[in-house]
Amino acid sequence: MKKNLSIYALALAAGLFLMSGCDSKLDVAPTQSIDENAALSTSRDVEVTLIGCYDGLQDADVYGGGFQYTSELLGNSDELGFGGTFQNLLEMYNKQMTTANVGAANSWAGAYVAINRCNNVLSALDIVDEDKKERIEGEARFIRGSLYFDLVRLYARTWGDGDNAANPGVPIVLKPTRSVTDEDDVPRNSVAEVYAQAIEDLTAAKTLLPEENSIYATKYAAMAQLSRVYLMQSNFAAARDEANSVIQSGAFSLNPTFESLFFTFLDNAGANPEEYIFSMIVTQQDGVNDMNTYFGTTISSIVGTAGRGDIRVLPKHRALYEAGDARGAFFVTPTNNTFTQKYLDQFSNVLQFRLAEMYLTRAETNFRLGTNVGATPLADINAIRTRAKLKAATSVTLASILKERHLELAFEGHMLHDLRRNKMNIGALPYNSPRLILPIPQRETDVNKALVQNEGYN
CATH class of the missing domain: 1.25.40.390 (Serine Threonine Protein Phosphatase 5, Tetratricopeptide repeat)
Incomplete structure (x- = not known):
């Protein structure tokens, strides 16, 4: 048929x-x-x-x-x-x-x-x-x-x-x-x-x-992805061990400054920073960065910037940063709207995994388990904080670790998943609201009668 x-x-x-x-x-x-x-x-x-x-x-x-x-x-x-x-x-x-x-x-x-x-x-x-x-x-x-x-x-x-x-x-x-x-x-x-x-x-x-594979996936990309999978499952020991293996490999290093992580085309000739574990490569001939399309905007004083400027950063987010945090200054307000600088570069590579995420995962999972595999949670969090030009913390809590994760990885695709795995409300919606789940596309259910639609969709 x-x-x-x-x-x-x-x-x-x-x-x-x-x-x-x-x-x-x-x-x-x-x-x-x-x-x-x-x-x-x-x-x-x-x-x-x-x-x-x-x-x-x-x-x-x-x-x-x-x-x-x-x-x-x-x-x-x-x-x-x-x-x-x-x-x-x-x-x-x-x-x-x-x-x-x-x-x-x-x-x-x-x-x-x-x-x-x-x-x-x-x-x-x-x-x-x-x-x-x-x-x-x-x-x-x-x-x-x-x-x-x-x-x-x-x-x-x-x-x-x-x-x-x-x-x-x-x-x-x-x-x-x-x-x-x-x-x-x-x-x-x-x-x-x-x-x-x-x-x-x-x-x-x-x-x-292999450990090295040009611009393509390596064993470390697989480990980084596995750490995410296990973290979503609350399999904290496995998530910790995969993240720790990536860190301990020595194949990657934290960039000396937060600002140097981005603008891979404008400032880094298209090459990934040492912190990147895996990304989608974008050039002037191939590839597209739709994070730039929607989060980016054109700044006349910065050659090579582009974007529709559809997604803006509101005061509620900016108020979360401590005074002196380099991440809190990594925004631009060309007119009445504020934008993150992470996606201004039109031909920037689309980041998938970077080493800071592995430090944050190891810190969170070690804290939850009461272990110190690879380093203490405090040491890992301070590696992220001091790179952001903040004073080293003297202690950490689960809430402070999750806050550092939120600020460090802001707008990189983690928000929904981190909130849902931690069973946190999203606005007035509970973490398990059907409205936070994408619908099975209508064109698929029309053709494939074996597909069951998600709750809340007709």
Whole structure:
């Protein structure tokens, strides 16, 4: 039976675009399926498809900014203002989303496009050159595991909100979709199952990936992502140990100043700072930073700045900083609105993980567990505070650690997830409000009748 276009057809079309095997660029048959022997027949074909996995990951609605600003808008409690005209962002800001929300639909589709490309790569490992096989498998599994983790965080109840084994998560698809039939009506797996799949992929990636891998994912990126997964599960010992391993590796170092972490194109010729563990690379020819699009603005005195200026920083947020905090000065008010300086650079790389997050995770988890693995919570917090030009603290509490996390990682995509995992209200909404969960896109439920819609959506 012929079906309407769904995530699987989208994934198929996008995946085939990146595969070689045709004698002529114009010799393209308009078909819903392709012989897999023609699609991936050499190691080079698989390597090209892997690049397509990264291309899907850096999509503007995925790791190119969409996942991050969605978290910031849904997690906002009057620390941000919104002055844009895009309905999908306004719905997120107001926590009044509809099943037709374009942002939710594009993030879902973009993630599954990348997942299907990863599945194509993983299905063809037997033809990959032996000296490249482990790395290629590790990269594909890192991307797939990361996407499943972020999908379940946004489109399902948070871990611990009810029965993880019963709460619907997102569909797990582990085989490439090369033709679209009724069998592709895949139901939602449970939240527990999706977390288990993410951990399985990321744990494998940690073992398979090298310590250095140019601009691509390394074993340390997998460890950093695992630390996030375990932190969301309140598995504090595992989150601590993954963060500690990244810190103790010595592969990264805290930048000497907070200001030097950003403007990677304008001030750092496009290179990542030593603190960055993994980012989406943006150049003048490729890639997009949608955090710049919405958080950024054009400052006439700073060449290379850009952005719509839709998301502004309100006084409630700025009042949280102590006097002398360099992070509290990292804002600009060109007219009547205040903006963070983190995203002024039009071609800045889109940050995913940096070392400061690992210090903050290690501090929090050590404090909760009463341990001092790697360092004391006080020492880790002071490493962050003194870099921000603040006096070293003499003691810490869970509240003070979480506040340092909030200020250090502000606007980097952590807000919703940190509040939900700590069961904190978001404005007048409880942490488990259905209004803080993205809808399953209407175009998906129309095509796939096996998909159950989230609570609160018609």
